[in-house]
Amino acid sequence: MNTMTLWHISGWEFAALAAAALLVGFSKTAVSGANTVSLAIFAAVLPARASTGVLLPILIVGDVLAVLTYRRHAHWPTLWRLFPAVAAGVVIGTLFLVWADDAVVRTSIGAILLFMAGVTVWRRRKAEAGTEAGAADEPDSVATRSGRAKARSYGVLGGFTTMVANAGGPVMSMYLLSAGFRKLGFLGTSAFFFLIVNVTKVPFSVGLGLIDGHSLLLDAALAAFVIPGALIGKWAVNRINQRLFEQLVIAATIIGGLQLLLR
Numbered sequence: 001m002n003t004m005t006l007w008h009i010s011g012w013e014f015a016a017l018a019a020a021a022l023l024v025g026f027s028k029t030a031v032s033g034a035n036t037v038s039l040a041i042f043a044a045v046l047p048a049r050a051s052t053g054v055l056l057p058i059l060i061v062g063d064v065l066a067v068l069t070y071r072r073h074a075h076w077p078t079l080w081r082l083f084p085a086v087a088a089g090v091v092i093g094t095l096f097l098v099w100a101d102d103a104v105v106r107t108s109i110g111a112i113l114l115f116m117a118g119v120t121v122w123r124r125r126k127a128e129a130g131t132e133a134g135a136a137d138e139p140d141s142v143a144t145r146s147g148r149a150k151a152r153s154y155g156v157l158g159g160f161t162t163m164v165a166n167a168g169g170p171v172m173s174m175y176l177l178s179a180g181f182r183k184l185g186f187l188g189t190s191a192f193f194f195l196i197v198n199v200t201k202v203p204f205s206v207g208l209g210l211i212d213g214h215s216l217l218l219d220a221a222l223a224a225f226v227i228p229g230a231l232i233g234k235w236a237v238n239r240i241n242q243r244l245f246e247q248l249v250i251a252a253t254i255i256g257g258l259q260l261l262l263r
Contacts, residue, residue, distance in 0.1 A: 089159020
């Protein structure tokens with residue numbers, strides 16, 4: 001079947017999806033959370049629920065490239081703390097998708113993203129004014145009781161949002177920033193996190209009918225655009241200082257939350 005007609009896609013619509021795929025690659029290797037813009041583009045061009053199934057394999061391609069780039073910088077104690085809570089969030093998100101319509105999903109995720117962005121900005125300002133270790137070698141996610149509790153709560157939200165709308169990136173970005181991760185540790189930890197989580201989501205998405213042969217054919221055509229995006233991101237991240245990096249991540253999260261609420 002002609003990929004361009006799988007979803008009655010015009011040339012301009014395919015170009016928009018290709019640009020969104022390129023942005024996925026960029027976000028995975030430079031500014032995590034920026035792929036909320038890709039989420040919006042996919043949902044605008046394709047049917048809303050179907051768009052999540054088409055986007056998931058594209059995200060996995062980006063995750064593989066990010067792991068290959070930043071695998072030495074992952075913080076595994078944080079990952080092991082997160083996975084049980086994330087698994088619970090994925091199950092909750094799957095049940096939520098059984099009955100929730102697109103409007104409920106968009107409003108819920110948008111509100112969560114904006115709330116997390118606000119909390120993170122508040123915590124960063126508090127850390128700058130006090131002595132909280134925002135640049136510590138050991139992130140507070142594994143060093144304190146409050147950090148472990150925060151890992152569980154963000155983990156559930158991250159699993160929920162990534163299952164219902166592929167929007168877990170901004171939630172986990174807010175968590176990793178608030179836990180005190182520096183730039184490379186942030187990217188390495190999030191790379192492994194999302195590769196494992198997104199691969200785990202595949203059978204759930206297949207069971208919900210969000211991934212099938214037609215969607216995978218469209219993915220095959222779009223996957224090639226992820227690679228140049230990842231290369232651009234790898235080039236750019238070495239030219240972005242820590243403060244700008246954090247500001248870009250938070251800004252991408254706010255934009256993503258607003259576009260979900262205002263659609």
